[in-house]
Amino acid sequence: MLYLIGLGLGDAEDITVKGLEVVRRCSRVYLEAYTSVLTVGKEALVGEEEFYGRKLILADREEVEQEADNILKDADISDVAFLVVGDPFGATTHSDLILRATKLGVPYRVIHNASIMNAVGCCGLQLYKFGETVSIVFWTDTWKPESFFDKVKKNRQNGMHTLCLLDIKVKEQSVENLIRGRKIYEPPRYMSVNQAAQQLLEIVQNQRLRGEEPAITEETLCVGLARVGAEDQKIAAGTLQQMCTVDLGEPLHSLVITGGSVHPLEMEMLSLFSLPGSGLGP
């Protein structure tokens, strides 16, 4: 049996009781090491091998894609666990691994957990009022994609909030190392709410220069979230302009752009996290 097991968002103890029991009886345990990190970081997690009672095999994107058959080896006659930060069907669906397993006749089971896609509700905005989720990637000097902004616009037109997942760069190579075939990797980078807000404001300014009316402005109500689910989680509600400078600390960060209409109960919850001068009270 292949078990896809969600780890939740904070630290190793956010695994479910059921998930931990399964891990402890599996013959091999892989840890998906590319779409996200627990707030405690991969290293701490590997240090948690004692907690799991199993050696963790780190599997990066390359390995999962190219060596799926290794992961699935003997999974028809023994149990193999594939651990995923958040939920196995959160931001990345891992459909490939499931389809591959099914083709090999390996049964699978999913053990769900919280992902940012539902835990974001902790800011007080109602989950059912979220529209399409977008991803904001790091811009480079030559590549500044704006296309995701249409989705934010559509969501706002429909009164829906937008969850923005912020870019993570793990195991990236510099162009030089890539060309020379050197497997030397850059330090991991995690986009902050500040960076995301600054890129968003640049898009707003570009649209104004083109004579378009942007769907959001400096004054649009946003919510920045950091380390959701962890003890030191931080939430701040304020204007997009304020998101450019708010200090939310260490990664991971997420950003919510509210829909045009915010329910009074949502407003009351947001006010628990309001930045001074945001106009939100208290």
Place this chain on the structure above:
Amino acid sequence: MLYLIGLGLGDAEDITVKGLEVVRRCSRVYLEAYTSVLTVGKEALVGEEEFYGRKLILADREEVEQEADNILKDADISDVAFLVVGDPFGATTHSDLILRATKLGVPYRVIHNASIMNAVGCCGLQLYKFGETVSIVFWTDTWKPESFFDKVKKNRQNGMHTLCLLDIKVKEQSVENLIRGRKIYEPPRYMSVNQAAQQLLEIVQNQRLRGEEPAITEETLCVGLARVGAEDQKIAAGTLQQMCTVDLGEPLHSLVITGGSVHPLEMEMLSLFSLPGSGLGP
């Protein structure tokens, strides 16, 4: 400290390791008994008091709304847990309880878990492509609300899937018992995918009678899900017409109406659950 703790979706062992540790050291433990049920049912859960190591106090909607102060009593000097099926910020946000706690100066902490809002990804449809979530309520002879259908329409126009949460009637009184003030409650009722699909088709037919073009038809691709996260979970992909008769077994059920465009990878995943004659393969 007030702890809001998500229980996840399947059975008692779907609580997180962290959540269980907190429960075991709390002085009082409430179980929210009105928005949802674990697949195993409330009774089995109460039977799990040994697992939790604590007596569970069932709190229905009335109690949470009217006796919030009882729940929060001494929570500033001791630890109180409020257990919620799914995630504390899933379908119902429990904002009221949090706002009340904050006003009383009681700190709170959330321990997240899976909810249907993210676990629905297990059917293979991508979470970020879900639009506004809707609720489908039991129709009566005299009350047949159709207004939620506009949201389905808007989602489909934007190429988004719609998660339909199906009605749950717990602790309902008959009109006669209500009038006579008798606290006698009807047996709980859970809407099935069949019932939801039949109501949807009635709306479609009504729209045709009024000369409107309905946003969905008998042939629209849908996914029925039952007991998500449990060992005997069942998923079926097929037409809306097929959803009227598919046998998914015991509650809880949920229904997804796909957006106009379904990605090939989503299609491949759905084909793992396809009903014969749905045209989906495999």
